[in-house]
Amino acid sequence: MTLRSEGVGYRFPTADQPAVDGFDLVVDPGTFVLLTGPTGCGKSTWMRLAAGLLQRHGSGTVDGRIELDGVPVDGLLPSHRVARLGFVAQVPHDQIVTGTVGDEVAFGLESAGQSAEEIEVGVRRALQSVQLDVSVDHPSTALSGGQMARLVVASAIAGSPSILLLDEPLAQLDPPAAAALLDVLRAIADAGTAVVMIEHRVHLVRDVVDRVVVMNHGRIIGEGADKLTEVGLGLALPVLPSPESYGPVLLEGTGLRYRYPNNEMDALAGVDFSLRAGERVALMGPNGSGKSTLLKSLSLAIEAGSIRQAGGVIDVPQDPDLALFCATVRDELAYGPREHRMPPDKIVARTATVAEALNLTHLLDRAPQSLSRGQRLRVAVGAAMTVAPDVLLLDEPTSGQDRVEVARMMRALAETDHTRAIVFATHDEELARAAATRIVRIDRGQEVKA
Amino acid sequence: MSIGLDPRTRIVLVFNVGILALVFDHWASLLALVALCLLPFLAKWKWTVRALSLAVLVVWSTVVSQALFYNAEPRIAWFHLGPLTVWREGAVYGLVQSLRVVAVGLAGVALAIRTPPDRMFAGLLRLRVPFGLALMASAAFRFLPELSESWSVVRQARRRRGRPAHHRTPWRWLQLEVSLLRPLVARAIRRAWCLGESLDSRGFDPVAPRAVRKPLRFGSGEPVLVAAVCTLTCSAVAMRVLYLLYTWDSVYVPSLRPMYAFVRAWL
Numbered sequence: 001m002t003l004r005s006e007g008v009g010y011r012f013p014t015a016d017q018p019a020v021d022g023f024d025l026v027v028d029p030g031t032f033v034l035l036t037g038p039t040g041c042g043k044s045t046w047m048r049l050a051a052g053l054l055q056r057h058g059s060g061t062v063d064g065r066i067e068l069d070g071v072p073v074d075g076l077l078p079s080h081r082v083a084r085l086g087f088v089a090q091v092p093h094d095q096i097v098t099g100t101v102g103d104e105v106a107f108g109l110e111s112a113g114q115s116a117e118e119i120e121v122g123v124r125r126a127l128q129s130v131q132l133d134v135s136v137d138h139p140s141t142a143l144s145g146g147q148m149a150r151l152v153v154a155s156a157i158a159g160s161p162s163i164l165l166l167d168e169p170l171a172q173l174d175p176p177a178a179a180a181l182l183d184v185l186r187a188i189a190d191a192g193t194a195v196v197m198i199e200h201r202v203h204l205v206r207d208v209v210d211r212v213v214v215m216n217h218g219r220i221i222g223e224g225a226d227k228l229t230e231v232g233l234g235l236a237l238p239v240l241p242s243p244e245s246y247g248p249v250l251l252e253g254t255g256l257r258y259r260y261p262n263n264e265m266d267a268l269a270g271v272d273f274s275l276r277a278g279e280r281v282a283l284m285g286p287n288g289s290g291k292s293t294l295l296k297s298l299s300l301a302i303e304a305g306s307i308r309q310a311g312g313v314i315d316v317p318q319d320p321d322l323a324l325f326c327a328t329v330r331d332e333l334a335y336g337p338r339e340h341r342m343p344p345d346k347i348v349a350r351t352a353t354v355a356e357a358l359n360l361t362h363l364l365d366r367a368p369q370s371l372s373r374g375q376r377l378r379v380a381v382g383a384a385m386t387v388a389p390d391v392l393l394l395d396e397p398t399s400g401q402d403r404v405e406v407a408r409m410m411r412a413l414a415e416t417d418h419t420r421a422i423v424f425a426t427h428d429e430e431l432a433r434a435a436a437t438r439i440v441r442i443d444r445g446q447e448v449k450a
Numbered sequence: 451m452s453i454g455l456d457p458r459t460r461i462v463l464v465f466n467v468g469i470l471a472l473v474f475d476h477w478a479s480l481l482a483l484v485a486l487c488l489l490p491f492l493a494k495w496k497w498t499v500r501a502l503s504l505a506v507l508v509v510w511s512t513v514v515s516q517a518l519f520y521n522a523e524p525r526i527a528w529f530h531l532g533p534l535t536v537w538r539e540g541a542v543y544g545l546v547q548s549l550r551v552v553a554v555g556l557a558g559v560a561l562a563i564r565t566p567p568d569r570m571f572a573g574l575l576r577l578r579v580p581f582g583l584a585l586m587a588s589a590a591f592r593f594l595p596e597l598s599e600s601w602s603v604v605r606q607a608r609r610r611r612g613r614p615a616h617h618r619t620p621w622r623w624l625q626l627e628v629s630l631l632r633p634l635v636a637r638a639i640r641r642a643w644c645l646g647e648s649l650d651s652r653g654f655d656p657v658a659p660r661a662v663r664k665p666l667r668f669g670s671g672e673p674v675l676v677a678a679v680c681t682l683t684c685s686a687v688a689m690r691v692l693y694l695l696y697t698w699d700s701v702y703v704p705s706l707r708p709m710y711a712f713v714r715a716w717l
């Protein structure tokens with residue numbers, strides 16, 4: 001089946017500009033298409049239109065047509081959707097409906113009214129396709145990040161859809177898990193399914209896909225590497241300079257050890273960590289290796305052993321939603337300085353400086369919760385920066401950001417006058433090499449020495 | 451519930467506990483009901499300690515407060531604690547009410563912690579609960595435990611950026627506490643939206659018939675257990691109704707005098 005998008009536009013009810021405007025794209029069977037573009041350019045909006053979701057549930061204005069072999073996608077009967085369209089959203093955990101792996105994959109097949117035998121065959125075939133080697137009775141929410149991403153893909157392909165749409169399925173995966181999922185998607189495309197995937201880290205995907213479609217300001221601006229460079233996405237991240245010498249130790253943890261309740265393995269198994277003024281440390285390691293736990297222990301959110309903090313420490317959690325509680329972005333950025341009784345003129349100045357450094361100036365009067373995930377993450381980082389702590393601990397601060405915003409954020413963090421050291425967890429090897437003065441690799445709760 | 455009962459059996463048992471907790475009015479029978487509801491917690495020492503602690507806390511606090519502040523007549527002073535009078539009827543009333551709450555609470559918690567959400571979902575469906583309602587209930591079961599964790603992350607995030615919460619006027623403190631609900635609500639809405647999209651894209655239709663991957667099957671003896679418990683509950687309800695009719699001078703059957711005596715003494 002061919003997916004045809006002609007002159008498609010979408011305007012959210014309160015927006016001045018359309019999120020998608022005149023979007024034309026044809027995707028043939030067996031083609032693997034990467035859809036990329038700057039953060040907030042309308043990629044996810046178009047994908048939800050292509051899945052027929054915004055037409056059914058959105059309250060905005062839709063223009064143009066999206067059809068599958070001449071049939072409008074929003075007109076498909078629920079029981080027919082499963083065999084036509086598969087859709088995978090950004091956060092795997094939030095789209096899991098049932099309690100076990102088998103039931104999760106079976107959900108769409110049950111909707112399609114298949115027999116118990118057909119469902120069982122479909123479940124096993126889908127799990128095999130994504131190489132998810134766990135029992136069908138395994139609890140679906142007890143999987144690792146990589147396994148969960150495969151589970152949602154298996155659930156989407158169980159009905160053998162003609163089109164598979166994926167919104168940043170690699171965002172929270174470590175490089176090996178991302179590479180494995182890409183291989184799976186390539187195989188699905190080779191078997192005749194048209195695959196459209198959104199991703200910012202083009203360098204990870206470029207060699208696997210058939211087409212790279214670049215989007216900006218709601219429409220396609222072209223295909224291929226040239227167009228990527230035009231919007232700054234094809235560029236390598238600039239390497240940030242390292243200071244000639246480092247200052248005193250600001251944060252030190254010795255023999256850090258932590259085990260989560262009801263877990264048989266230590267999340268941290270005796271890690272020593274120290275941070276000097278001037279350092280930018282990248283924490284790297286596979287999903288579930290203990291990076292986030294180490295950051296939590298350093299911020300004293302959990303008790304994992306002896307920690308010595310010589311100065312203020314602020315952490316920004318992986319989920320930006322949990323760090324934002326003010327009515328506007330401006331209030332969010334000003335909250336910390338106001339709490340520390342900074343004079344009003346200085347609050348305004350610091351808020352403006354941080355907003356400009358993180359490209360948030362145009363969003364200052366918006367509600368943080370109404371922004372895209374990438375923008376919310378920037379607000380969360382900015383809200384921590386305005387407090388001017390000595391140490392900033394950031395858990396995957398660049399996930400969901402395009403390369404321009406990643407470079408901008410890391411430069412802002414490196415050049416800030418107040419914060420003296422940062423630690424950030426990331427899966428992005430290129431980012432770590434470009435922005436960090438030191439890389440600490442963690443695996444199974446222990447530091448991996450080079 | 452520690453013996454792998456079918457979810458329908460579990461739901462029916464909890465439902466029966468709810469009815470019996472209302473029908474029983476004697477502390478001994480309610481205590482027996484509480485003891486039965488504690489059985490599923492015996493599988494783990496940690497659960498047993500927590501369940502017992504919670505039960506003791508609820509019973510103790512209710513008994514003490516009712517014993518001191520019981521206001522109905524007749525009441526007999528049990529003993530005096532300095533200027534305070536401890537009323538015997540108040541203590542008994544508090545004991546009965548708290549045992550009711552504990553029995554129903556323990557049964558509900560046992561159902562929640564010993565039943566996977568998908569089994570609960572399947573069980574509710576087979577008990578003819580509408581699909582949408584069953585799905586919402588099982589999704590809530592899955593997401594509710596994460597709420598307290600999220601709440602703690604939000605509070606930590608705020609604490610790191612500002613002064614301690616109590617370093618402000620009560621009004622400001624209240625405003626701050628309310629504002630901390632914003633990220634939780636926003637997250638819940640975002641999550642619900644995502645779950646809705648996931649359901650929609652996988653062909654979910656609340657009114658259409660659905661196939662079932664794994665039909666539920668009762669284990670051997672379960673129908674007998676369910677029948678026995680339901681019979682017991684119905685009998686208790688019937689005895690309670692007949693007793694009430696007798697005490698209201700509406701219906702009196704002389705041959706039922708042994709039953710009236712039994713209800714008065716034990717139920």
